[in-house]
Amino acid sequence: MFKxxxxxxxxxxxxxxxxxxxxxxxxxxxHTFYREMDNQPLPNSWTPVLVWVIPCTEIAISVSLIxxxxxxxxxxxxxxxxxxxxxxxxxxxxxxxxxxPCSCGGVIKRLTWTQHLILNxxxxxxxxxxxxxQTRKRFNxxxxxxxxxNSFV
Amino acid sequence: xxKIKWSILSLAVIFSITAAFATKPHWDCxxxxxxxxxxxxxxxxxQQYGCMQGAITCTYYTQNGGISYFPCTTxxxxxxxxxxxxxxxxxxx
Numbered sequence: 001m002f003k004x005x006x007x008x009x010x011x012x013x014x015x016x017x018x019x020x021x022x023x024x025x026x027x028x029x030x031h032t033f034y035r036e037m038d039n040q041p042l043p044n045s046w047t048p049v050l051v052w053v054i055p056c057t058e059i060a061i062s063v064s065l066i067x068x069x070x071x072x073x074x075x076x077x078x079x080x081x082x083x084x085x086x087x088x089x090x091x092x093x094x095x096x097x098x099x100x101p102c103s104c105g106g107v108i109k110r111l112t113w114t115q116h117l118i119l120n121x122x123x124x125x126x127x128x129x130x131x132x133x134q135t136r137k138r139f140n141x142x143x144x145x146x147x148x149x150n151s152f153v
Numbered sequence: 154x155x156k157i158k159w160s161i162l163s164l165a166v167i168f169s170i171t172a173a174f175a176t177k178p179h180w181d182c183x184x185x186x187x188x189x190x191x192x193x194x195x196x197x198x199x200q201q202y203g204c205m206q207g208a209i210t211c212t213y214y215t216q217n218g219g220i221s222y223f224p225c226t227t228x229x230x231x232x233x234x235x236x237x238x239x240x241x242x243x244x245x246x
Contacts, residue, residue, distance in 0.1 A: 002154070009158050013165035020166060024173035032183055039203040066162055113206065 004133055011130040012065045015078045018123060019062040023055035041097035057081060072134045079127040086120040089113055182225040187212040189230040195222050204228030 026033040030051070037047045061081065064074030091097065093113050111119065188195040189202075189212050204211035207229035213222035 005154060006157065009161045013161045016162065017165045017169045020169035021173050024170060025176065028173060028177040029181065031181060032178070035183065038201075062166075066166075 005137075008130055008133045008137070011126045011133075012071065012075075014126065015075075015123065015130075016062045016065050019058040019065075019078070023058035023062075026051075026055045041092075072131070072138060075127060075131045075134055079124065079131060082120055082123045082127055086117065086124055089117045089120055093117060182214045182223070183212075185214040185216070185225075187214060187225060188222060189213070189232075190222075195219070198230070199232035201233070203231045205231050 034047065034051050037051050038044055042050070057077070058081070061074050061077040064070035064077065187198045187202075189198050190210070195213060195215075198212055202212075204226050205228050208227065209229065210224040211226040211228040211230045214225045215222050
């Protein structure tokens with residue numbers, strides 16, 4: 001139980017590390033991030049929205065991962081976001097788009113798309129593990145609370 | 154357990170903020186006019202251009218009126234991002 005809890009904290013910390021770093025890097029070099037988003041094989045009309053939605057979502061997930069009450073929501077958010085990034089990376093690698101854009105975001109941009117895919121798959125995997133552990137923990141907490149209440153009746 | 158939790162999470166937050174500031178580019182060359190190398194000389198980039206995946210220099214900048222050019226962005230220059238390359242025509246026909 002203790003080991004699981006420590007593992008859950010470590011996974012949350014890793015996800016926070018990734019999301020805070022990625023979002024801050026985007027804000028600190030916003031001009032480059034905007035240009036790189038324009039360069040992605042997505043409609044350019046989406047860029048003004050995406051440049052705010054992506055880093056703000058990452059920060060929101062990081063904050064929700066810190067607090068116990070919102071952690072499960074944050075873990076689901078992380079899983080969805082990392083899942084979407086993984087699908088996008090997969091599509092790029094399958095040459096579904098007419099060209100392969102640069103990969104972006106702080107030192108992460110030095111990675112190739114294959115390395116990106118491996119990194120994303122790793123984070124998807126640890127997010128799944130954390131969701132399972134956190135759901136079990138929640139379930140146990142509810143079950144134990146109910147049991148204790150019933151024993152008083 | 155709470156102590157362990159807060160130490161791990163605060164370490165993650167502090168480390169990520171420090172890393173983001175440490176890897177922030179000190180000077181952004183992309184604010185200057187960009188040029189690309191076409192094999193024989195440096196030409197101004199198109200109004201909308203892209204740097205596709207690649208390890209070579211995509212665009213260059215100059216600070217001395219074109220006497221020397223310095224690498225700025227990496228990738229393969231594409232003056233028309235999103236355009237599909239037209240298939241090469243067979244000259245033998």
